[in-house]
Amino acid sequence: MGDLVENREWYVAAYCPEGVPTSDHLKLRTVSLSLASDSIPDNHLAVETLLLSVDPFLRGTITGTVEGLFISQFQLDQVLTTFAVVRVIRSKDSKYSVGDLLLNGYGLVAEYSIVPSSHIIRKIDTSNGISLSDYLGSLGVPGFAAWLGIEVLGDPKPGSNVFISAASGAVGMNAGQLAKIRGCRVIGSTGSDDKVNLIKEQFGYDDGFNYNTESDFDAALSKYFPDGIDVYLDNVGGKMLEAVLNHVNMNARIPLCGMISQYNKVWTERDGVRNLLNMVGKEVRMEGFMIKSYLHRFGDFVKDMEGYLQEGKIKPKSKINIGIESFLESLNSIFSSSNIGKVVVQVKT
Numbered sequence: 001m002g003d004l005v006e007n008r009e010w011y012v013a014a015y016c017p018e019g020v021p022t023s024d025h026l027k028l029r030t031v032s033l034s035l036a037s038d039s040i041p042d043n044h045l046a047v048e049t050l051l052l053s054v055d056p057f058l059r060g061t062i063t064g065t066v067e068g069l070f071i072s073q074f075q076l077d078q079v080l081t082t083f084a085v086v087r088v089i090r091s092k093d094s095k096y097s098v099g100d101l102l103l104n105g106y107g108l109v110a111e112y113s114i115v116p117s118s119h120i121i122r123k124i125d126t127s128n129g130i131s132l133s134d135y136l137g138s139l140g141v142p143g144f145a146a147w148l149g150i151e152v153l154g155d156p157k158p159g160s161n162v163f164i165s166a167a168s169g170a171v172g173m174n175a176g177q178l179a180k181i182r183g184c185r186v187i188g189s190t191g192s193d194d195k196v197n198l199i200k201e202q203f204g205y206d207d208g209f210n211y212n213t214e215s216d217f218d219a220a221l222s223k224y225f226p227d228g229i230d231v232y233l234d235n236v237g238g239k240m241l242e243a244v245l246n247h248v249n250m251n252a253r254i255p256l257c258g259m260i261s262q263y264n265k266v267w268t269e270r271d272g273v274r275n276l277l278n279m280v281g282k283e284v285r286m287e288g289f290m291i292k293s294y295l296h297r298f299g300d301f302v303k304d305m306e307g308y309l310q311e312g313k314i315k316p317k318s319k320i321n322i323g324i325e326s327f328l329e330s331l332n333s334i335f336s337s338s339n340i341g342k343v344v345v346q347v348k349t
C-alpha cells in the first residue's frame with residue numbers, strides 16, 4: 001500500500017430534526033489521506049476498517065439538538081463515528097502491531113483512518129471461534145445494552161414473565177436469549193410474521209406477536225401475559241409502553257433501553273403515556289439507562305457473553321451489507337424494519 005490513499009468517508013452535510021435521514025443529510029465523499037509514518041503521531045495507529053456497527057443511536061447524533069436522548073451532536077462536515085472492527089496498517093504504539101484486529105469505540109465511518117490508541121477497546125482474538133461481526137453485535141453496543149437491561153436492571157427470577165419489544169433486532173435477540181438462560185418465560189413483539197417465527201425458532205422466545213397486525217396492544221398483552229408482566233425491556237416506547245403499563249405485576253421493572261418508535265418525531269409530536277399512575281399502586285420501577293454509564297461493568301459483560309457464545313447458549317444473527325457506500329441505506333433499514341438481527345457494514349475483508 002502506498003503512503004497516500006483515496007479514502008471514502010461519510011460526513012454530516014445537514015442536520016435532520018425529523019423523519020428519516022436522506023442523502024441530503026449524510027453524504028459520502030472521497031479525500032486523500034496520508035498514511036506515511038511521519039503523518040502518524042505517537043500513540044496513534046493507521047488502520048483500515050473491516051466492519052462498521054450500524055446503531056439507532058446514530059439517528060440521535062444528527063438531529064441538531066441534544067433533546068431526548070441527550071447525545072452530543074456531530075458537527076456539520078464532521079465524519080461520523082461508530083463502533084468498528086479495524087486492522088492495523090502502521091503502528092506508533094508498542095502495544096499494537098501491524099495486522100492486529102481491534103475493536104475501536106470511535107471508529108470513523110471511513111475506509112482508512114489514523115486513530116489515537118486510547119480509542120481502542122480491545123484486541124480481537126480470532127482463534128476463539130467468535131465471528132468478527134459478533135464483536136459489534138452480541139459483544140458490542142447492543143449486546144451490552146441487552147445484558148444491562150436483563151442482568152443488571154431487569155434482574156428477572158426463574159419463571160418470571162418477561163416482555164421484550166423490537167425482539168428480532170440486535171438488542172432484542174440478545175435480551176431474549178439472556179432471559180431464557182435465566183429460566184424466564186419470554187415473549188417478544190416484532191414487525192413481521194417472519195420475524196415472529198425467527199425469534200421463536202432461532203432465539204428461543206416462548207412466543208411472540210407482530211405489532212403491525214395486532215391492532216389492539218392491550219388485548220395482545222392480555223392474551224400473552226395472563227399472569228401479568230414482571231420485566232419489560234422497552235426498545236420502542238410510545239403506544240407499546242402505554243399498553244404494558246396496564247399489565248404490570250407488583251414491583252415490575254421496566255428498563256428503558258430505547259424508544260425507536262419515537263426517534264423520527266420532534267418531541268411535541270411524540271406519543272404520550274397516559275397511565276403512569278399504574279406505576280404508583282404496583283410500585284413499578286421504570287429506569288432509563290445508557291451503556292456509557294456502566295463501562296465499569298463491560299469486563300463482566302464480556303466474560304459472560306463470550307462464554308455464552310462459545311457454549312452456543314446465545315445464537316446471534318447479523319445482517320451484513322457490503323461496501324461503505326451502503327452505510328446510509330443500512331442505517332435506514334433499522335427504521336423501515338427491513339433489518340434482522342445486528343446490522344453491520346462490511347468495508348473490507
Ligand SMILES: NC(=O)c1ccc[n+]([C@@H]2O[C@H](COP(=O)([O-])OP(=O)(O)OC[C@H]3O[C@@H](n4cnc5c(N)ncnc54)[C@H](OP(=O)(O)O)[C@@H]3O)[C@@H](O)[C@H]2O)c1
Binds near residue numbers: 145192236261
Ligand atoms: N440505552 C442504550 O445504551 C442503548 C444501546 C443500544 C441500543 N439502544 C436502543 O435499543 C433499541 C434497539 O436497538 P437495536 O440496536 O436492537 O436496533 P436494531 O437491531 O437496529 O433494531 C431496531 C428495530 O426496531 C424496530 N423498529 C423500528 N421502527 C419501529 C417502530 N416505529 N416501532 C416499533 N419498532 C420499530 C425494527 O424491528 P421490527 O421489525 O420489530 O419493527 C428494527 O429492527 C433502540 O431503541 C436503541 O436506541 C439503547
